[in-house]
Amino acid sequence: MALVSWPAWRALASSGQLGLGGCGAPRRGAYEWGVRSTRKPEPPPLDRVYEIPGLEPITYAGKMHFTPGLARPVFPPWDPGWTHPKFYRSPPIHEQPLYKDQACYIFHQRCRLLEGVKQALWLTKAKLIEGLPEKVLSLAGDPRNHIENQDERVLNVISHARLWHSTEDIPKRETYCPVIVDNLIQLCKSQILKHPSLARRIYTKNHTLSATWNRESLLLRIRGSRGAQLSAKDPLPPIASREEVEATKDHTLETFYPISPTIDLQECHVYDAKDETGFQKDSPYPHSHTLYFLERANLRPHRFQPDQLQAKMILFAFGSALAQARLLYGNDSKVLEQPIVVQSVGTDGRLFQFLVLQLNTTDLDSNEGIKNLVWVDSDQLLYQHFWCLPVIKKKVVVEPVGPTGFQPETFRKFLALYLHGAV
Amino acid sequence: MAAARCWRLLSRGRARPLHTAAEAAATALETTGPDVAARYPPIVASLTADSKAARQRRVARWHAKAHAAESVDEKLRILTKMQFMKYVVYPQTFALNADRWYQSFTKTVFLSGLPPLPAEPAPALDVAALRAAACDCLLQEHFYLRGRRRAPLPQVREAVVSPFLDQLVAALMGLLSPHNPTLASAALDCKRPVNFYWLRDEEIISKGHRKGRVDALRYQINDKPHNQIRISKQLPEFVPLDYSVPVEIPVIKCKPDKLPLFKRQYENSIFIGSKPADPCCYGHTQFHLLPNKLNRERLLKLNRADQIEVVFRANAIASLFAWTGAQAMYQGFWSEADVTRPFVSQGVITDGKYFSFFCYQLNTLALTAQADQNNPRKNICWGTQKYKKIKSALIPKAYKEKKA
Numbered sequence: 001m002a003l004v005s006w007p008a009w010r011a012l013a014s015s016g017q018l019g020l021g022g023c024g025a026p027r028r029g030a031y032e033w034g035v036r037s038t039r040k041p042e043p044p045p046l047d048r049v050y051e052i053p054g055l056e057p058i059t060y061a062g063k064m065h066f067t068p069g070l071a072r073p074v075f076p077p078w079d080p081g082w083t084h085p086k087f088y089r090s091p092p093i094h095e096q097p098l099y100k101d102q103a104c105y106i107f108h109q110r111c112r113l114l115e116g117v118k119q120a121l122w123l124t125k126a127k128l129i130e131g132l133p134e135k136v137l138s139l140a141g142d143p144r145n146h147i148e149n150q151d152e153r154v155l156n157v158i159s160h161a162r163l164w165h166s167t168e169d170i171p172k173r174e175t176y177c178p179v180i181v182d183n184l185i186q187l188c189k190s191q192i193l194k195h196p197s198l199a200r201r202i203y204t205k206n207h208t209l210s211a212t213w214n215r216e217s218l219l220l221r222i223r224g225s226r227g228a229q230l231s232a233k234d235p236l237p238p239i240a241s242r243e244e245v246e247a248t249k250d251h252t253l254e255t256f257y258p259i260s261p262t263i264d265l266q267e268c269h270v271y272d273a274k275d276e277t278g279f280q281k282d283s284p285y286p287h288s289h290t291l292y293f294l295e296r297a298n299l300r301p302h303r304f305q306p307d308q309l310q311a312k313m314i315l316f317a318f319g320s321a322l323a324q325a326r327l328l329y330g331n332d333s334k335v336l337e338q339p340i341v342v343q344s345v346g347t348d349g350r351l352f353q354f355l356v357l358q359l360n361t362t363d364l365d366s367n368e369g370i371k372n373l374v375w376v377d378s379d380q381l382l383y384q385h386f387w388c389l390p391v392i393k394k395k396v397v398v399e400p401v402g403p404t405g406f407q408p409e410t411f412r413k414f415l416a417l418y419l420h421g422a423v
Numbered sequence: 424m425a426a427a428r429c430w431r432l433l434s435r436g437r438a439r440p441l442h443t444a445a446e447a448a449a450t451a452l453e454t455t456g457p458d459v460a461a462r463y464p465p466i467v468a469s470l471t472a473d474s475k476a477a478r479q480r481r482v483a484r485w486h487a488k489a490h491a492a493e494s495v496d497e498k499l500r501i502l503t504k505m506q507f508m509k510y511v512v513y514p515q516t517f518a519l520n521a522d523r524w525y526q527s528f529t530k531t532v533f534l535s536g537l538p539p540l541p542a543e544p545a546p547a548l549d550v551a552a553l554r555a556a557a558c559d560c561l562l563q564e565h566f567y568l569r570g571r572r573r574a575p576l577p578q579v580r581e582a583v584v585s586p587f588l589d590q591l592v593a594a595l596m597g598l599l600s601p602h603n604p605t606l607a608s609a610a611l612d613c614k615r616p617v618n619f620y621w622l623r624d625e626e627i628i629s630k631g632h633r634k635g636r637v638d639a640l641r642y643q644i645n646d647k648p649h650n651q652i653r654i655s656k657q658l659p660e661f662v663p664l665d666y667s668v669p670v671e672i673p674v675i676k677c678k679p680d681k682l683p684l685f686k687r688q689y690e691n692s693i694f695i696g697s698k699p700a701d702p703c704c705y706g707h708t709q710f711h712l713l714p715n716k717l718n719r720e721r722l723l724k725l726n727r728a729d730q731i732e733v734v735f736r737a738n739a740i741a742s743l744f745a746w747t748g749a750q751a752m753y754q755g756f757w758s759e760a761d762v763t764r765p766f767v768s769q770g771v772i773t774d775g776k777y778f779s780f781f782c783y784q785l786n787t788l789a790l791t792a793q794a795d796q797n798n799p800r801k802n803i804c805w806g807t808q809k810y811k812k813i814k815s816a817l818i819p820k821a822y823k824e825k826k827a
Contacts, residue, residue, distance in 0.1 A: 153608075156701070156702060159700070159701075160610065160697055164700060164701045165615055165696070166615075166616075167618070167692055167694050183611075186610070186611050190600065190607045192598075192600060193604075199594075199597055199598060202560075202590065202594075203593060204568065204590070206586070207569065208569075278568065279567050279569060280569060283563070284562075285559075401700075
């Protein structure tokens with residue numbers, strides 16, 4: 001079109017019928033019509049007579065039609081007398097019933113903290129310990145806790161999730177990630193033969209958590225859907241002894257000046273500072289045991305980085321423990337006699353992050369005093385890669401179909417976290 | 424015919440009368456049998472001619488290729504490669520009397536009540552614990568869970584019942600696996616596709632460039648059970664393979680279009696929920712959740728109270744036939760290579776309040792017109808009436824009791 005000359009193009013365009021020219025082109029192009037926007041035109045400005053104070057403008061409102069000499073009437077906005085839910089206009093933020101002057105910084109499940117784990121530790125007043133606690137590691141290493149043919153069954157689980165469960169040739173992460181976690185939990189559940197107390201648990205999805213706390217004059221809140229959670233009838237026993245808990249008094253929280261600790265949190269003035277565990281008060285399974293976070297997005301930029309995922313896990317585990325503590329011991333800020341332990345597992349189908357959090361205190365206002373404890377085991381690969389189709393070079397199968405670089409240790413830790421509290 | 428012509432030409436060429444030539448041929452055959460066979464290739468119909476014999480030969484060649492396939496994947500590929508227009512059968516359907524139609528499509532006999540139990544004594548089950556677990560799941564989803572996002576109105580019931588069913592299945596599997604070690608190593612699928620493709624009767628094509636010719640009727644089921652349990656060992660049979668049931672299969676004289684059933688052409692798929700390489704390739708139980716459209720209240724309002732049972736039965740027959748058929752095809756059986764052992768699966772169908780239990784035994788896969796000529800075997804489906812679970816009115820009552 002660019003090379004055709006103007007008269008020739010006009011001839012081509014106008015050779016067609018009315019409205020559309022030849023080849024479906026409009027008779028006059030965008031250059032002549034202007035780009036047709038669907039935006040409403042602006043209302044005309046008010047008459048100058050309205051700017052003169054004390055003067056009553058004479059309008060043509062009573063005459064019910066436009067008259068050139070009279071002013072344009074200004075009518076009050078129409079009130080239909082009833083509200084249609086589709087056309088509801090919410091009142092401005094200052095007039096909303098839950099408006100508060102103090103800003104609340106909310107962490108929800110899509111918040112990616114800039115400083116990652118450091119920021120999460122500051123927000124939850126916790127001390128980080130690398131690696132899982134010895135109690136859990138001993139459960140992982142104990143051969144009595146292993147399932148028969150454990151490695152073979154885990155490899156079957158991986159193959160099922162990555163290849164077999166779908167009719168497609170190469171299933172996407174959105175399908176295989178939840179399948180692999182469900183199957184691993186199913187595999188762990190088969191240990192119910194040896195440990196009958198595993199039956200006192202329930203696996204639920206899609207309920208929301210809400211917890212609020214103060215941290216050095218900042219009001220922080222966690223609110224969001226937790227993904228999947230394993231709840232139990234009995235609470236998890238505390239891991240760190242009283243001496244270790246007392247020793248955290250000497251630990252100083254790492255700050256990251258000049259970055260504010262509330263970066264990447266959503267600032268909100270309209271909130272309701274209520275705590276919610278996601279269950280009714282007298283639920284038969286009141287104690288959260290493990291939270292499972294799945295990074296299911298197909299595209300890498302949509303998934304959380306391991307650091308951000310660990311921060312999210314810390315904050316949600318903390319929120320869960322805090323809501324539980326407030327329910328059991330009331331809203332006062334104090335050091336807990338019986339610390340509350342919550343575990344967490346985050347994965348994208350291949351890389352696993354394990355976390356154990358012990359809530360020692362709900363006195364979170366100051367930076368001194370007893371801190372909470374967080375054990376993190378990060379970046380555990382379950383398998384290096386999975387070939388859905390065999391790699392054939394020069395008619396020789398170089399890589400067969402199946403997982404490569406399988407690490408059985410990761411599943412042992414997964415199983416240990418599952419069995420913790422029931423063994 | 425070709426042979427006779429051949430001999431006639433030869434005799435004319437040698438100027439001998441026919442009968443002497445025939446005698447000579449007969450004696451020649453008797454004396455030099457293997458030589459004759461070696462000199463002439465077998466006299467068969469053409470492969471490429473536009474004739475019935477040629478078509479039969481092509482079909483036979485295709486069957487031979489399927490028989491000779493080395494792996495199950497290859498065999499399934501050979502059998503499902505060619506796509507033609509086929510009827511799409513929906514297990515959960517609003518069609519009237521769909522269960523009789525599906526019985527005729529799948530050659531299934533429906534018997535009410537459950538099959539005779541095997542002779543071994545049933546293990547002592549802690550019914551109270553199972554009941555408590557079921558109550559817990561029910562209360563958890565209907566009452567205890569808070570903060571769930573409200574689904575739009577028609578989907579509220581499914582948004583509550585669907586997780587309840589998941590929980591119930593998981594809880595029951597956990598509690599019953601001590602009694603049944605196969606269940607402990609079973610695979611639990613949630614909403615995985617189950618597909619099956621088969622050929623049944625024949626019809627004369629009414630219009631098109633193939634008008635007047637005989638064509639098989641093709642069916643495809645694409646089902647998505649809410650949950651299913653797959654095990655690595657096959658369930659034992661309920662009745663022997665050649666058990667003759669006195670009940671007759673309904674014969675429907677109309678075309679399937681009258682059901683209504685519509686034709687489409689797309690991928691022919693055979694899938695049990697996971698690919699053939701999976702060691703858990705036998706089915707145990709399927710759990711189905713009926714959609715809101717097939718609600719009991721809705722059917723009563725439309726004055727179709729008799730169709731309530733039909734909905735459950737049609738779903739059971741179609742889903743379980745597809746599942747057992749796919750399991751059999753994963754083991755290498757197909758319509759020309761009929762099953763040598765029966766394939767058994769169970770099903771539980773619910774609409775949230777009412778549960779129905781079904782058992783299915785697949786005795787034959789030979790449903791094509793050619794294979795079904797002398798096939799006395801029938802597939803059998805046993806089914807129960809609906810059972811009501813705990814009434815929802817008890818939920819606030821239970822809450823009050825707990826509070827007090």
